[in-house]
Amino acid sequence: MTRTVFEKPDAVALVAEVFRELGYEGASMSSITARTKLSKGSLYHFFPGGKEQMAAEIMAHIDAWFVTEVFRPLEEDDPRAAILGMWETTDTYFRSGRRVCLIGAFALDETRDRFPSAIQNYFLRWIEALAGALTRAGLAAAEARVLAEEAVVGIQGALTLARALGDDAIFGRTLARLKERLGAAVE
Amino acid sequence: MTRTVFEKPDAVALVAEVFRELGYEGASMSSITARTKLSKGSLYHFFPGGKEQMAAEIMAHIDAWFVTEVFRPLEEDDPRAAILGMWETTDTYFRSGRRVCLIGAFALDETRDRFPSAIQNYFLRWIEALAGALTRAGLAAAEARVLAEEAVVGIQGALTLARALGDDAIFGRTLARLKERLGAAVE
DNA sequence: TATTTTATAGACCAATCAGTTTAGAAGATC
DNA sequence: GATCTTCTAAACTGATTGGTCTATAAAATA
Helix, strand or coil: CCCCCCCHHHHHHHHHHHHHHHHHHHCCHHHHHHHHCCCHHHHHHHCCCHHHHHHHHHHHHHHHHHHHHHHCHHHCCCHHHHHHHHHHHHHHHCHHHCCCCHHHHHHHCHHHHHCHHHHHHHHHHHHHHHHHHHHHCCCCHHHHHHHHHHHHHHHHHHHHHHHHHCCCCHHHHHHHHHHHHHHHHCC | CCCCCCCHHHHHHHHHHHHHHHHHHHCCHHHHHHHHCCCHHHHHHHCCCHHHHHHHHHHHHHHHHHHHHHHCHHHCCCHHHHHHHHHHHHHHHCHHHCCCCHHHHHHHCHHHHHCHHHHHHHHHHHHHHHHHHHHHCCCCHHHHHHHHHHHHHHHHHHHHHHHHHCCCCHHHHHHHHHHHHHHHHCC
């Protein structure tokens, strides 16, 4: 009998992709075991709290990744360069729109009511980090906030349309448009 | 024993709201019967094909509504007035962002694979109808298309953030910004 | 190498799932 | 008012759900 041994960080990442593809309700334990190759025993060993704990830890993992890779870099010295880096990181993370935003997807149905603050904070911090960079690049606080909100709205909307249309180009087009608009505002 | 008698159009509308709130996988037959007060007998009488038929008919119903209330009005004589009307209709339909886009939500998870053309056509037709109005208002076809895409992306993104943040104002702010941007382009 | 800890496999559970069936009530037609 | 069609209620089905448990394999520690 062959056995495959997993480590928890790998389990989190594997299960995350299943939730991302199927949504919280759509991701049944059997679909999770089938797609990740982790047995139920392994899953409940790592996540005694079941699906709810899996989703909570996945969201915490995503949040930590964005703090390190997106939000904190936006606080660095050169705000213009930081914002340019954000477009690159965002395009890579969402695989040019082929990967959806798990937290955005959770927000749309009543899964939101299970994790309201995690969902709210993720988007709030993104908007605040970007608005902060725009402010340090010279924009008035109010204008920075409006533009940051427009950017995060555009990213989410483009992810929805990319999947709805099966269009691999719309996400890149949207990022390019937002990049130009924010770039022009801080020139 | 009291019995409530429903008509099919009412059944479609009632079930639609449950799918909208819970998503396709999240909407179980028991949650549908509980929230709509339609019994299983009634539901399978109206929709012998079960959940899949319910969702298909709901999407067709939404599509028809948008054709009548949004897409066709955009083809009327005065394109500027038609576009202004679209912002009103959109704000009302999505209840200032408190109501999500069922078709956008279906696009995000593998529910999309059940109804790929219905989902794709809904967004394609919206973009095309709006681009057509912008063209007739004087814009070059390419520019009209880009702006129309930006508008539909913005609407979807704002719906996601409205729910994620529990913010009643962000949808209206986004619509106002898009209205101004499209209005300025055709002046 | 012996022991302890960590992790896997899969049988098992009660509850819920989508869907079927049947009996009869309400509404429409005659 | 009798007949026929439409619709509802709820019991029922087999399959699947999320979750538990036990035996044991692998890894870490001693």
